[in-house]
Amino acid sequence: xxxxLTIAGSDCSGGAGIQADMKTMTMNGVYAMSAITALTxxxxxxxxxxQESTPxxxxxxLDAIFEDIYPDAVKIGMVASSELIRxxxxxxxxxxxxxxxxxxxxxxxxxxxxxxxxxxQTLIEELLPLAILLTPNIPEAQVLSxxxxxxxxxxxxxxxxxxxxxxxxxxxxxxxxxxxxxDLLYANGELTWFEGKRIDNPNTHGTGCTLSSAIASNLxxxxxxxxxxxxxxxYLSGALAxxxxxxxxxxxxxxxxxxxxxxxxxxx
Numbered sequence: 001x002x003x004x005l006t007i008a009g010s011d012c013s014g015g016a017g018i019q020a021d022m023k024t025m026t027m028n029g030v031y032a033m034s035a036i037t038a039l040t041x042x043x044x045x046x047x048x049x050x051q052e053s054t055p056x057x058x059x060x061x062l063d064a065i066f067e068d069i070y071p072d073a074v075k076i077g078m079v080a081s082s083e084l085i086r087x088x089x090x091x092x093x094x095x096x097x098x099x100x101x102x103x104x105x106x107x108x109x110x111x112x113x114x115x116x117x118x119x120x121q122t123l124i125e126e127l128l129p130l131a132i133l134l135t136p137n138i139p140e141a142q143v144l145s146x147x148x149x150x151x152x153x154x155x156x157x158x159x160x161x162x163x164x165x166x167x168x169x170x171x172x173x174x175x176x177x178x179x180x181x182x183d184l185l186y187a188n189g190e191l192t193w194f195e196g197k198r199i200d201n202p203n204t205h206g207t208g209c210t211l212s213s214a215i216a217s218n219l220x221x222x223x224x225x226x227x228x229x230x231x232x233x234x235y236l237s238g239a240l241a242x243x244x245x246x247x248x249x250x251x252x253x254x255x256x257x258x259x260x261x262x263x264x265x266x267x268x
Contacts, residue, residue: 002220003031003069006213007062007088008077008105009038009050015252016042016206021075021213023255028217028235029265033071035061037079037088044205044247052080055087062091072220073099075213076131080115082122089126099219102131102168103212104140128166133187133225135212136162137173159186171215171229175207185229192226196233199240203251210253211236 004025011017018034025032037058041049053061065071074097079085092100104123106115115123120143128134138149144166145158155172163170169187174180181196214232223231235258242254 001031002029002072002217002222003033004073004075004213004216004220005033005035005065005071006075006077006216007035007037007079008075008209009040009080010036011040011042011206013043013205013247013252015044015247016209017078020206020209020252020255021077024210024213024235025217027255027258028214028221028231030072030217030220031069033065033069035065037077037084044249044251046249050080052084055083058084059087059091062088062095066091066095066097070095071097073101073216075101075103075216076127077103077209077212078105078115079123079127080119082116082119085119085122085126089130092127092130097130099216100131101133101135101212101216101219102127103135103208104144105208106140106143124166128168131166131168132219133169133171133215134162134166135171135173135208135215137175137208141170141172155184156191159184159191163187169225173208173211175204183229183233185226187225194229194233196237199237201240201243201253203243203245203247203253204240205247205250205252207236207240207253210239210255 006021009017022032039051145161159170159172163186172184174182181198183194185192214235215228218228239253242257244254
């Protein structure tokens with residue numbers, strides 16, 4: 001069985017973060033492991049408190065995983081501080097980690113800030129050079145590119161800018177009111193649009209976590225980057241279309257909608 005590691009924050013309400021990642025990885029047919037960067041007290045209405053892991057404890061988690069069950073892919077989500085980012089980058093380089101997908105989680109769906117200002121620069125300098133894929137949404141891409149993104153053409157310019165500057169593939173997600181639910185992949189100098197139908201579901205807590213974890217899972221199983229993105233988008237659409245309705249605000253998706261295992265299949 002292929003394996004995947006999520007390095008991210010915990011969401012006690014289960015809709016995003018480590019919990020969403022592990023549900024997604026399991027449903028996409030890989031063995032899921034986790035290294036927790038922070039505990040959060042949050043629900044669908046917002047983030048109430050954040051308690052970071054210490055750098056040494058995060059290092060111990062990563063060493064325990066890589067020394068025993070080596071991950072075939074790594075997804076990195078919420079990392080709030082420069083110190084923790086440096087620990088992650090150091091251990092990924094030390095163990096020559098494969099298929100690293102970085103979801104630059106800067107702001108929660110509820111609007112709460114999840115990354116300290118100085119950590120953004122450390123993320124750029126330390127983690128992005130190790131990534132096979134970066135999965136920013138529109139606001140995150142604006143921070144990483146320094147550009148304003150308002151149109152489809154702006155997305156294309158920003159994706160090229162980020163990919164060429166940081167030397168990794170970029171999946172720029174169009175889910176923030178631009179170009180319907182279409183996402184743009186920039187890889188190996190080429191732009192590819194992945195079309196998606198916007199699903200009328202207000203419960204979108206954890207969509208970014210879910211998409212990046214599904215991509216990492218499929219990379220772990222040997223699918224190409226383009227195949228992994230398409231399979232991940234299909235899985236995410238299914239989880240949204242299941243219309244789970246929990247919580248007072250933007251609720252979680254039904255990660256377990258596909259109990260028959262369509263998305264857990266291996267490469268044929």
